[in-house]
Amino acid sequence: MEDWFDEPIVDPTVPEPDRRRITGASVLPLGSSEFSPRTRRFFAVGGVVVGVIGALLAGTAMQSGSSTSAFASVLAFAVAGLSVSFGRPRLATRLQRLYGDCYVVPAELDDEARDLIRRARQAIESVSTSRVNRLGLLDGIANDLVLPEKLWDIARLLRTQAALRAEQAEAMNEVITPELAAVLAPQREALNRSMMSVTKRILELEDYAHRVQEADAALRAHELLKSNDKYRDLLAQTDDAQGLRNLTEQVDVLESTLAKNLRDAIDAGQALVTLEDTTAV
Incomplete structure (x- = not known):
């Protein structure tokens, strides 16, 4: 992108x-x-x-x-x-x-907000373009609905945070009196708490994307197993019983790995849906 x-x-x-x-x-x-x-x-x-x-x-x-x-x-x-x-x-x-309030232009934000938006977009792009997603193996997860809502929530919060950071920076250019410091301190704390919350949301998206990538890798390995018949024939012709057993065990392990990675990706996606419902309430 x-x-x-x-x-x-x-x-x-x-x-x-x-x-x-x-x-x-x-x-x-x-x-x-x-x-x-x-x-x-x-x-x-x-x-x-x-x-x-x-x-x-x-x-x-x-x-x-x-x-x-x-x-x-x-x-x-x-x-x-x-x-x-x-x-x-x-x-x-x-x-x-x-x-005017229903879209965010990344170029208008500060560097910190732009970097976080980049991370969120890359994570969502990774999920959306994954093979397991295109093949429908992440069934039950409303990626087409939940992920755009997640990105929008993150973007609008980052826009607000960027504006408040600019406001804080301007205030810090003034002479810092005890009264001004008393006003700025709780505002900075509130801003920092909001920033940590948004960063946590992005980390959850990145974790989901990582699990989906692992499922993609397991799927590719699973597809390569289709070539094993040729190797079995080769080992049978060379009378290598141990090699045949190793190939069979490899199939079992990869089948189990693919199933586990898909379950992990689905669980991570369902956790995002649950968080979306909790936030909406």
Whole structure:
């Protein structure tokens, strides 16, 4: 996921069409450089006025048959259309007004928050692209629902934490009086507790991803067992009874390992679902 850093993290409750628009909008972070509301109103009103003029010119052209009036009316309509389009807010701005609190742009966060979001996204990406997940072997775990909700919860908390860290840093630039220190100390403690809680959530995601990777590795090893028949035939031809026993034991061990790793991955995923339900309550 090379461009993950620029991709907004969107609240899963936002309707799917708007989620796609938000992630595809070209200008979301750090405000907008488009025209001011006053300038947009000027363009909108100007477009209407020019459109009326164009209609009058079109009427004149129809009555007189004047090609000059006809050309002028077409030009007026074109200018009117452009003016009205300039008067409309861009898509990114409209989305920002509708869903400004419903997405997080990683580029707007500080380094600490960006690093934690990167870790969370990498863990979720690892689970989502795993073979055991694609094959449905993690059945019973709502990865498609729970993991996006986890990422959104983490992202919105990190956004709040980044803003509060900036507020704390600004306050620390002032002369530290006993009164200011008395205010800042409990605020820092609350911020640190929240940061530890979010970090714990990310560690749980990473643990889940690690178990899924282990299940993937066991699945690959299990698939390689299909080649064992060729090796059994080879050992039978060479009359190697011990080698045959070793291969058979290896099959039993790998079957058991695959089953255990899948159970561990499923248990870790179900723990995430349980935590999600507990948090919701």
